[in-house]
Amino acid sequence: MKKLCVFPGDGIGPEVMAEGLAVLKTIEQVAGKQMFTTESALLGGSSYDVHGVPMTDQAMALAESSDAVLLGAVGGPKWDALPFAVRPERALLALRKNLGLFANIRPAMVYAPLIDASPLRRELVEGIDIMVLRELTGGIYFGEPRGVSMIDGVETGINTEIYTRPEIERAARMAFELARKRRNHVTSVDKANVLESTELWRKVVSEVHAKEFPDVTLVHMLVDNCAMQLIRWPKQFDVIVTTNLFGDILTDEASMITGSIGMLPSASLGGKVGMYEPIHGSAPDIAGKGLANPLATILSVAMMLKYSFDMPGEAALIDSAVEKVLTGGWRTADIFREGPGVTKVGTVEMGEKVRQAILNSTR
Ligand code: NAD
Numbered sequence: 001m002k003k004l005c006v007f008p009g010d011g012i013g014p015e016v017m018a019e020g021l022a023v024l025k026t027i028e029q030v031a032g033k034q035m036f037t038t039e040s041a042l043l044g045g046s047s048y049d050v051h052g053v054p055m056t057d058q059a060m061a062l063a064e065s066s067d068a069v070l071l072g073a074v075g076g077p078k079w080d081a082l083p084f085a086v087r088p089e090r091a092l093l094a095l096r097k098n099l100g101l102f103a104n105i106r107p108a109m110v111y112a113p114l115i116d117a118s119p120l121r122r123e124l125v126e127g128i129d130i131m132v133l134r135e136l137t138g139g140i141y142f143g144e145p146r147g148v149s150m151i152d153g154v155e156t157g158i159n160t161e162i163y164t165r166p167e168i169e170r171a172a173r174m175a176f177e178l179a180r181k182r183r184n185h186v187t188s189v190d191k192a193n194v195l196e197s198t199e200l201w202r203k204v205v206s207e208v209h210a211k212e213f214p215d216v217t218l219v220h221m222l223v224d225n226c227a228m229q230l231i232r233w234p235k236q237f238d239v240i241v242t243t244n245l246f247g248d249i250l251t252d253e254a255s256m257i258t259g260s261i262g263m264l265p266s267a268s269l270g271g272k273v274g275m276y277e278p279i280h281g282s283a284p285d286i287a288g289k290g291l292a293n294p295l296a297t298i299l300s301v302a303m304m305l306k307y308s309f310d311m312p313g314e315a316a317l318i319d320s321a322v323e324k325v326l327t328g329g330w331r332t333a334d335i336f337r338e339g340p341g342v343t344k345v346g347t348v349e350m351g352e353k354v355r356q357a358i359l360n361s362t363r
Pocket of ligand 1: 012016074075076092261263278279280282284285286294334
């Protein structure tokens, strides 16, 4: 029996998490046995409201003692004015850091029935399949010194971009290993012409490549060029490996190429316990309305089965059920375009369609 720590979070988090967990139940139903126990805890703004902190020590201990963590999303305007140290997003950073999750991997692929939901032309997006590895526990989001203070009588905000050789080496290694299971191509993205921290990034990635992965093709690309190339010709990319800040931005850009941020899952790996979450935020504009797309969370459950529990067959069952539901014309509002055979559904109905497709495919 595997123990899951579940953080539904804020906004649409609890709505999409309910569908993700229901799909997991269906996987157990198909297997004919219970395989998972779940324990939930508050995280983010909902934790702050009850406990005065975005994550309690007990919640952290629960995550650390579990076999995997499933997370919805945190944050929202209600908590935007809080001091930085207790903002909901701080819980995410602490979780990643404490669990040692140094690599966030995010697939960006286009489902054939959704090609027309992409803002890019069909011939640019058809068949794209990109995996972005974002370094997650280093760089400017954690570097010291940081803060806002008076320096020489001038109010000054400071953040520090910092990377060490071991941090770069482990991210590079994971990217090359991922590429070997895909199309054997890695694009390492940096700003080596301006930032010394990424000058080191480029040097270390090249060294890891030459010593351990000469069979994989490596291309270095400046981040501004990469932002442009993702729109100009996204099919050139297989695995992209980059820093925390650049990865944060590029993955949102890549998500839009695929049509909607509501479709993309992610896995944070590298520590003892993997963490799985949709890449979107808490979407306060649609929270509580039953409009959220639960597919990113459902696909995050599939990633969890694949990467934490070595259950590729069950993961594939979920992936293909999602594809079938989309082929059947079912769409939440974010991916809906008026057309023949296309039906708009809400969060719960979308979850039900996926569960039904899983059951149908195993009958
Ligand atoms: P967001 O991802 O929450 O929303 C951006 C847009 O995408 C919104 O229009 C939203 O309605 C839409 N959207 C997002 N997820 C969707 C889904 N599943 N289905 C349909 N539409 C969806 O980003 P934001 O508006 O910049 O941030 C809102 C809050 O979320 C902020 O407090 C932010 O800090 C937080 N946030 C949290 C995480 C996380 O928990 N990992 C990530 C990003 C942002």
